[in-house]
Amino acid sequence: MNKRDMIDMALRNLWKRRLRTALTVLGVVIGTASIVVMVSIGIGMNKGFASQLENWGSLQVIDVYPSGGMEYDKETDSMKQTKKQDELNAKAVENFRQMEHVQAVSPVLEDYLYLTAGKYMADASFIGIEPGAMTALGYQVEDGRALSEEDSKAIVIGGGVEFYNPKLSWEMRNASEPPQVDVLNEKLGVTWDWSYGTRDADKTIKPVKVDAVGKMSADGNNGWTVIMPIRELEKIQKEKQAWEQKQNGGSSNGNRQKSKEYQRVMVKVDEMEHVQQVQQKIKDMGFRATSLTDELEAMKETTRMLRLVLGAxxxxxxxxxxxxxxxxxxxxxxxxTKEIGIMKVIGASLKDIKGLFLTEAAFIGFSGGIIGIIVSYGASFLVNFVAQRQGSTMQSAIPIWLALGGIAFSTAVGVIAGYLPAKRAMKLSALMAIKTE
Structure with a gap:
């Protein structure tokens, strides 16, 4: 019996008892849809976690800090002292650039400064990076453009940075709406003088002129920050330290800048699956390294048991x-039984009889899997719709591999479930089977 005849006979046998076949297929549909939907909720939760973390920054970026501190050790479940090796300086930055899977590297300087716009000012956290690496490091611009290699006096402002009139009291500022400043078309300056614009302002401090070339979203971790080229921020910090030195009678606390050791370095990895690998290499060099994938893995760990229960x-x-x-x-x-006996008498092999019943069982599993996947997509859409209406972060996601895996699994279950009946059919005596009415 060739394959085509076997498939044709299997389909005809199933069609003869279509009600019973339909009910059996329905059971497979329910089983397949249950597994796929339950697993999809777990996948959707992980995607939801990743989406939330992406609002804080890129999942492919590693933050590297100077060595000599404390860090969490997963193996011992305790804090341990990191070993002190190289300084986090230009040499270390170049070593990071040479690592496999590293796409971009930038040292980072941070300071709390003030933006000026005419008679208004705004306080913000300033971050200095290599301007050409801004986009690669995950800083997304909503309006205007990102920094480029040619920029020196350019800045990108977070949408949450609010200006105010420094001449007004705190009570008046809080009672009134913040002034609307078109930062992309306004002449801006950077100063460390918190009393700018008032009678107490230090006339010796001249705001450094800058141009805003882009704005970031007000949402997320960068809504209240200002991004600028690191070399320009270094100049501002030197001027600030010189001013502080005069104010303090000649003393200065700029030891970190004198040693040319960076506060932080950001390392962009090409793919998320390589983040942990690169991060571990950096730790092995003696530096402290963290990334948002650490938070993501912790979130996944907390939901692992829930996903196992849903799958069960x-x-x-x-x-x-x-x-x-x-x-x-x-x-x-x-x-x-009689049909099986006749098949044996006319020359059908045991392999053919076994294959016939396994084919019928496989068709039941396969058809149930196909319909089950269709039902799963509908259920997934319904879950996402209800979750969105209720403002819940729960969601369902069915990737193509899960859909194909569901069909393959249901087909395999059908074949396995039909194996023992097929073996029983093979063992029937041909003479006894023909005598059976």
Whole structure:
């Protein structure tokens, strides 16, 4: 019996008992849909976590800090002292650039300064980076453009930075709406004089003129920050330190800048799956390294048990469906005993008889899997719709591999469930089977 004849006969046998076949397929549909939907919720939760963390920054960026501090050790579940090796300086930055899978590297300077716009001012956290690496490091611009290699006096402002009139009291500022400043078309300056614009302002401090070339979203971790070229921020810090030195009678606290050791270095990895690998290499060099993937892994760990429970619930439905397939195939053998005997008498091999019943069982699993995946997509859409209406972060996501895996799994369950009935059909005596009415 060739493959085509076997498939044709299997389909005709299933169609003869279409009600029973439909009910058995329904069991597979429920089992497949249960597993896929339950697993998709777990996948959706992980995607939701990743989406939330992306508002804080890029998941492919590693923050590197000078060595000599304390860090968490997963193996011992405790804090341990990091070993002191190289300084986090230009040499270390160049070593990071030479690492495999590293796409971009930038030292980072941070300071709390003030923006000036005419009679208004705004306080913000200033971050100095290599301007050409801004986009690669995950800083997304909503209006205007990002910094480029040619920029020196350019800045990009977070949408949450608010200006105010320094001549007004705190009570008046809080009671009135903040002034609307078109930063992309306004002449701006940077100063460290917190009393700028008032009678107490230090006339010796001249704001450094800058041009805003872009704005970031007010949402997320960078809504209240200002990004500027690191070399320009270094100049401002030197001027600030010189001013502080005069104010303090000649003393200065700029030891870190004198040693040319950076406060932080950002390392962009080409793919998220390589982040932990690169991060561990940096730690092995003696530096402290953290990334948002650490937070993501912790979130995934907390939901792992929930995902196992959801998968187990779906698996129970599939076990019931497998029992239903086995029952259907056993009943088919009892009803077709004489037919099996005739097939053996006219020359059908045991392999053909076994293949026929396994093909019927496979078709039940396959068709149930196809319909189950369709139902799963509908259920997934419904879950996402209800979650969105209620403002919940829960969501369902069915990637293509899960859909194909669901169909393959249901087909395999059908074949496995039909194996014992097929073996039983093979063992039937041809003479006894023909005598059976």
């Amino acid at each position: 619930i779906g698996a129970i439905s599939m076990v019931v469906a497998a029992i239903s397939i086995t029952n259907t195939m056993v009943m088919a053998i009892y009803e077709r």
